[in-house]
Amino acid sequence: MVSDAALIYLALAVPLIGMFALMAASRWAGLRDGLVVTTAAVMFGVVLQLLPRVREGQRPSATLLELFPGLEIAFVVEPLGMVFALLASGLWIITALYAIGYMRGAKELNHTRFHVFFCIALFSATGIAFSANMFSLFVFYEVLTLSTYPLVAHKGNEAAKKGARTYLGLLLGTSVGLLLPAIIATWWLTGTLEFTPGGIMAGRVDPTVGAILLVLFMYGIGKAALMPFHRWLPAAMVAPTPVSALLHAVAVVKAGVFTVLKVSVYLFGLDYLRELATSDLILYIAVFTLLAASLVAMQQDNLKARLAYSTVSQLSYIVAAAMLVSEFAALGGGMHIVMHAFGKITLFFCAGAIYVATKKTAISDMHGLGRRMPVTFAAFFIGALCVIGVPPMGGVWSKWHLFMGAYDSGYPLVVVALVVSTLLNIAYLIPPVVTAFLLPSPEREQTGGVREAPLLCVVPLSLTALGCLALFVLAGPLAELLRPYLAVPGG
Amino acid sequence: MTEHLPALQVVIALTAAPLVMLLNRLPRLAWGVTLVTCWATFAVAVMLLLQVSDGSVIRYEMGGWAPPWGIEYRVDGANAWVLLIIGLVSAVVMPFARRSVDQEIPADRIGLFYSAFLLANAGLLGIAITADAFNIFVFFEISALASYALIAMGRDRRAVLASYQYLIMGTIGTTFLLIGIGFLYIMTGTLNLGDLAARLPEVTDTRTIRAAFAFIAVGISLKLALFPLHLWLPNAYSYAPSMVTVFLSATATKVAIYVLLRFVYTVFGFEFSFVELSMAWVLMPLALLGIVIPSLIAVFQDDVKRLLAYSSVAQVGYMILGISFASALGLMASVLHLFNHAITKAALFMAVGCLVYRLGGVSLARVAGAAERMPWTMAAFVVAGLSLIGVPLTAGFVTKWYLLQAALMEGFWPVAALLLATSLIAAVYMWKVVEAAYFRAPPEDAREVREAPLALLVPTWVLTGATIVFGVWAQFPIGAARNAADALLGVPQSW
Numbered sequence: 001m002v003s004d005a006a007l008i009y010l011a012l013a014v015p016l017i018g019m020f021a022l023m024a025a026s027r028w029a030g031l032r033d034g035l036v037v038t039t040a041a042v043m044f045g046v047v048l049q050l051l052p053r054v055r056e057g058q059r060p061s062a063t064l065l066e067l068f069p070g071l072e073i074a075f076v077v078e079p080l081g082m083v084f085a086l087l088a089s090g091l092w093i094i095t096a097l098y099a100i101g102y103m104r105g106a107k108e109l110n111h112t113r114f115h116v117f118f119c120i121a122l123f124s125a126t127g128i129a130f131s132a133n134m135f136s137l138f139v140f141y142e143v144l145t146l147s148t149y150p151l152v153a154h155k156g157n158e159a160a161k162k163g164a165r166t167y168l169g170l171l172l173g174t175s176v177g178l179l180l181p182a183i184i185a186t187w188w189l190t191g192t193l194e195f196t197p198g199g200i201m202a203g204r205v206d207p208t209v210g211a212i213l214l215v216l217f218m219y220g221i222g223k224a225a226l227m228p229f230h231r232w233l234p235a236a237m238v239a240p241t242p243v244s245a246l247l248h249a250v251a252v253v254k255a256g257v258f259t260v261l262k263v264s265v266y267l268f269g270l271d272y273l274r275e276l277a278t279s280d281l282i283l284y285i286a287v288f289t290l291l292a293a294s295l296v297a298m299q300q301d302n303l304k305a306r307l308a309y310s311t312v313s314q315l316s317y318i319v320a321a322a323m324l325v326s327e328f329a330a331l332g333g334g335m336h337i338v339m340h341a342f343g344k345i346t347l348f349f350c351a352g353a354i355y356v357a358t359k360k361t362a363i364s365d366m367h368g369l370g371r372r373m374p375v376t377f378a379a380f381f382i383g384a385l386c387v388i389g390v391p392p393m394g395g396v397w398s399k400w401h402l403f404m405g406a407y408d409s410g411y412p413l414v415v416v417a418l419v420v421s422t423l424l425n426i427a428y429l430i431p432p433v434v435t436a437f438l439l440p441s442p443e444r445e446q447t448g449g450v451r452e453a454p455l456l457c458v459v460p461l462s463l464t465a466l467g468c469l470a471l472f473v474l475a476g477p478l479a480e481l482l483r484p485y486l487a488v489p490g491g
Numbered sequence: 492m493t494e495h496l497p498a499l500q501v502v503i504a505l506t507a508a509p510l511v512m513l514l515n516r517l518p519r520l521a522w523g524v525t526l527v528t529c530w531a532t533f534a535v536a537v538m539l540l541l542q543v544s545d546g547s548v549i550r551y552e553m554g555g556w557a558p559p560w561g562i563e564y565r566v567d568g569a570n571a572w573v574l575l576i577i578g579l580v581s582a583v584v585m586p587f588a589r590r591s592v593d594q595e596i597p598a599d600r601i602g603l604f605y606s607a608f609l610l611a612n613a614g615l616l617g618i619a620i621t622a623d624a625f626n627i628f629v630f631f632e633i634s635a636l637a638s639y640a641l642i643a644m645g646r647d648r649r650a651v652l653a654s655y656q657y658l659i660m661g662t663i664g665t666t667f668l669l670i671g672i673g674f675l676y677i678m679t680g681t682l683n684l685g686d687l688a689a690r691l692p693e694v695t696d697t698r699t700i701r702a703a704f705a706f707i708a709v710g711i712s713l714k715l716a717l718f719p720l721h722l723w724l725p726n727a728y729s730y731a732p733s734m735v736t737v738f739l740s741a742t743a744t745k746v747a748i749y750v751l752l753r754f755v756y757t758v759f760g761f762e763f764s765f766v767e768l769s770m771a772w773v774l775m776p777l778a779l780l781g782i783v784i785p786s787l788i789a790v791f792q793d794d795v796k797r798l799l800a801y802s803s804v805a806q807v808g809y810m811i812l813g814i815s816f817a818s819a820l821g822l823m824a825s826v827l828h829l830f831n832h833a834i835t836k837a838a839l840f841m842a843v844g845c846l847v848y849r850l851g852g853v854s855l856a857r858v859a860g861a862a863e864r865m866p867w868t869m870a871a872f873v874v875a876g877l878s879l880i881g882v883p884l885t886a887g888f889v890t891k892w893y894l895l896q897a898a899l900m901e902g903f904w905p906v907a908a909l910l911l912a913t914s915l916i917a918a919v920y921m922w923k924v925v926e927a928a929y930f931r932a933p934p935e936d937a938r939e940v941r942e943a944p945l946a947l948l949v950p951t952w953v954l955t956g957a958t959i960v961f962g963v964w965a966q967f968p969i970g971a972a973r974n975a976a977d978a979l980l981g982v983p984q985s986w
Contacts, residue, residue, distance in 0.1 A: 065963060065964070067884075067889070067962075067963065067965050068889070068965050068966065068969055071892075135883070138883065139883045139884060142882070142883070161930065172918070173915070176911065176914065176915055176918070177911065177912070177915060180911060181907070181908065181911055184892075184895055184899070184907070185899075188896070188899045
C-alpha cells in the first residue's frame with residue numbers, strides 16, 4: 001500500500017514529469033502528443049487511488065515544507081478537493097485528446113509550448129485542490145494564473161495580447177490587492193490559515209471585521225468572476241478552444257468557486273457566515289451577476305463569448321450557494337462544480353469542433369449547420385440541457401439542491417431569481433441548436449452531406465456529452481462523497 | 492589564527508589592494524588575486540558569523556591596545572550578518588567581473604579598477620566591524636573615495652558627472668557624521684562605541700548631544716539614500732560599470748543602514764532615540780514617501796538600470812520603515828531585508844550586466860525581444876524580479892511578510908495596505924521590462940545577439956537561485972536576523 005504522502009506528491013509530480021518528457025520529445029510530434037495523453041491518464045490514475053481512502057473517511061495529508069513556523073506548503077485531501085482533482089485530471093484526458101485534434105485541425109503553432117503550460121496549469125489546479133491551508137492555496141492559485149497567461153496569449157496577435165493583459169491584470173490585481181490582504185488579516189487575527197471543519201473565525205474575529213474580510217475574500221478570488229471583476233473571463237476566450245474548455249470552463253474557474261467554497265466552509269464556517277452582515281450582500285451581488293451575465297450572454301453572437309458569459313453566470317450560482325449558508329445549498333454548490341464542468345466543457349468542445357470544421361465563430365452563421373455536423377450539435381444540445389438543469393442530465397440535481405437550499409434558508413426571492421435565470425439559460429443556449437437544425441442553410445453551403453470535425457474532436461465531445469447523461473445516475477454517489485465536507489466536528 | 496579573524500576580515504583586502512595596483516600590467520593576474528582575496532574575505536565572514544551565532548560577542552584589540560584608547564573591533568550577531576552580506580556579494584560578483592570588466596574597462600586600467608574595488612570592499616567591511624566611531628568615519632571615506640573612482644570608470648561620459656554628484660553628497664554626509672562624532676567626543680572624551688554608550692546617559696540632556704544625534708542621523712541618511720536625500724543614487728547606479736553597480740547596490744546602502752542602527756540602538760539607546768527624540772515619527776513618513784514616490788518614478792523609466800536604481804531607493808524605504816516601527820519584529824524584518832534585498836538586487840543587476848554585455852545598453856527599446864536570444868538571462872531577471880515584488884516562495888516574500896506582521900502589530904493598517912499596494916507598483920515596473928523583453932520585436936538594427944557567456948550566467952544564477960532557496964528554506968536568514976536584532980537590542984527576545 002502506497003503511503004498517503006507519496007500518492008499526493010505523485011499526483012503533483014506527474015504533470016511536471018510529463019512536462020519535461022514532452023519538452024524532450026518536442027521534435028517528434030506523434031510521441032509528444034502521445035506523452036500528453038499518457039501523462040493525463042497516469043495522473044488521473046494516481047488521483048483515483050486516493051478516492052477509496054477519502055470515501056472511507058480518511059484524510060490523506062502531507063507537509064512539503066515549512067517556510068517559517070506556522071506557514072506551510074501542506075496538503076490534505078478532503079472530499080471537495082478530491083472531487084475537484086478527479087474532475088480536473090479526468091477531464092484532462094479527454095481534453096488532451098481533443099487538443100491534439102484541435103491544434104492540428106485548426107493549424108495552431110507552438111504545440112509543445114501549449115502542452116507544457118497546460119501541464120503546469122493542471123499541476124497547480126491539483127495543488128489548489130489538495131491545499132491544506134490558505135497559504136498553499138494562494139501560492140498555487142497564483143501559479144495557475146501565471147501558467148495560463150501564455151495559453152491565453154497563445155496566438156500572439158494583438159487581440160490575444162490585449163485579452164491576455166486584461167486576464168493577467170484582473171486576476172493578479174484582485175488576488176494581490178484583495179485576497180492577499182484578507183489572508184494576512186486572517187492569519188493575524190486567528191493565528192492560523194489551516195482549513196478546519198467548522199471554520200477558524202468563530203470566536204476569534206469580530207463579526208464586523210469578519211464582514212469586511214468576507215467581501216475582500218469574495219472579490220479577491222477573482223477566478224470566481226463576481227461582477228464587476230468578471231471581464232477577464234470573456235477576455236480569455238481569445239485562447240485556443242481546448243484552453244477555454246478545460247481551463248476556462250473547468251480548472252481555472254472551478255478553482256475560483258472551489259476556493260470560495262473552501263473559504264466559506266473551512267475558514268469562515270457556515271455558522272459564523274450566517275452572523276455576518278455582508279453574506280447577504282455577496283449573495284445579492286451573486287444573484288445580480290447570474291442574472292446580468294445571462295442577459296449579456298443573450299446579446300452575444302460569438303458562440304465562445306456567449307459561453308463565457310454563461311460561465312460567469314453559472315459560477316455565481318456556486319458563490320450564491322456558499323452565501324445561502326444552508327447545507328443543502330453548499331452541497332448543491334459542490335455538485336454544481338461537477339455538473340457544470342461536464343456541461344460546459346461539452347459546449348466548448350462543440351464550439352471548437354465547429355471552428356475546426358468550418359472556421360465559423362458567430363451563431364448567426366450557423367444556419368443549418370446541424371445537418372452537416374449532427375453529432376456535434378446533438379452533443380451541444382445535451383451539454384446545454386445539462387447546464388440548464390433538465391432531466392435526464394446531471395445538472396438537474398445540483399440545481400435541485402440549490403433551489404432547496406434557497407427555499408430552506410428563507411430566501412424566496414433567490415428562488416425566483418434562480419427560476420428566471422434558468423429560463424434565461426434556455427433562451428441563450430437553445431437558439432444555437434435551433435438555428436443549426438431547423439433553419440435552412442445558405443444556398444452555397446447546401447452541397448455535401450455530413451462533414452464533421454476530425455475524429456479526435458468529435459469523440460471527446462461525445463464522451464463528455466455521455467458524461468452529462470451518466471451524472472444523472474451518478475449524482476447519488478457524488479453527493480455521498482461530498483456530504484462529509486460539511487460535517488462540523490461535534491455538530 | 493582564529494583569534495585574529497576580525498583583523499583579517501579587513502586586512503586581507505586592504506593589503507591586497509596596493510598589490511593589485513602593482514599588477515596593473517597583468518590584468519588577468521590582478522583579477523585572480525582579487526578573486527582569491529574576496530573568497531578569503533567571504534570565508535572569514537562565514538567563520539565569524541558561525542562564531543557569534545550563539546549570541547556571543549568577539550572583541551579584538553587592534554595592535555594590542557586596550558580600548559578605549561586603542562581601536563576595538565567588535566563582532567556580534569548584527570555586524571557579522573552585514574559582513575556576511577558584503578563577503579557573499581563580493582565573492583559571487585568576482586567570477587562575474589572578469590568578462591564584464593574586460594569589456595567595460597580599458598585594458599590599461601583593469602588593475603587600478605580592481606585595486607579600487609578592493610579598497611571599497613575593505614572600507615565597507617571596516618565600517619561594519621569596527622567599534623570605534625572615528626574609525627567608522629575613516630572607513631566610510633576609504634570606501635567612498637574608492638567608489639567615486641569606480642563609478643567614474645563607467646563607459647558613459649555621464650558617469651563622471653554622476654560620480655561627482657555622489658562625491659559632493661557623500662562628502663556632506665560623512666562630514667555631518669564627523670561633526671556628530673566630534674560632538675560626542677567633546678562631551679564624553681571617548682570614541683569607542685561601547686564606552687560612548689556607557690557614558691552618554693550622564694549627558695544626554697544637553698543640546699550638544701541632541702545636535703550630535705541630528706548630525707549623525709542626517710549624515711548617515713545621506714549615505715543610505717533615505718528619501719529625499721537619495722538624489723545621488725540613481726545616476727551613480729545607472730552609469731557605473733555593471734559589476735560596480737552590482738556590488739554597491741547590494742552593499743553600500745546596507746552598511747550605512749547598519750551604522751544607523753548601531754548608533755540608534757547601541758550608542759544612543761532605544762530610549763533616547765525613539766522615546767525622547769521620537770525618531771520613529773521622522774523616519775516613518777520619510778520611509779513611506781521613499782517607498783511610494785521612487786516606485787512611481789521607476790514606473791516611468793526607460794532604462795532598466797535606472798529603473799532598478801529607483802527601485803533600490805524604494806527598497807531602502809522598506810528597511811527604514813521596519814526600523815520606524817520601533818519594535819523588535821520591525822527591526823528584525825529590516826535586518827532580514829538587508830540580506831534578502833542584497834541578493835535579490837545583486838541578481839537583478841547581474842542579469843542587467845549580462846544584457847549590457849551582449850546588447851551594449853539596457854534602454855527598454857534595446858532590451859526589446861531579448862528574451863528569445865537570451866532566455867537564461869531573462870529567466871534569471873524574471874525570478875529575481877518576483878523576489879523583488881515579494882511573491883511567495885521567494886526571499887522577498889519573507890521580508891514583506893514580517894514587515895506586514897510588524898506593521899499590523901503596531902496597528903498600522905494603512906501602512907500594511909500601502910505595503911501591498913507598492914508591491915503592485917513593483918509588479919508594474921518589472922512587468923514593463925518583461926513585456927519589452929518577451930513580447931516586443933527586437934529593434935531593426937539589432938546585432939546578432941547570443942546568450943551571455945557562462946562566466947556571467949553562472950554567478951547570476953547563483954544569486955537568483957539563492958532568492959528561491961532563502962525564500963523556501965527561510966530558517967537560516969530568519970535565525971541570523973533574529974540574532975542580529977538581539978545583538979542590537981542588547982537583550983535576547985522571545986521570538
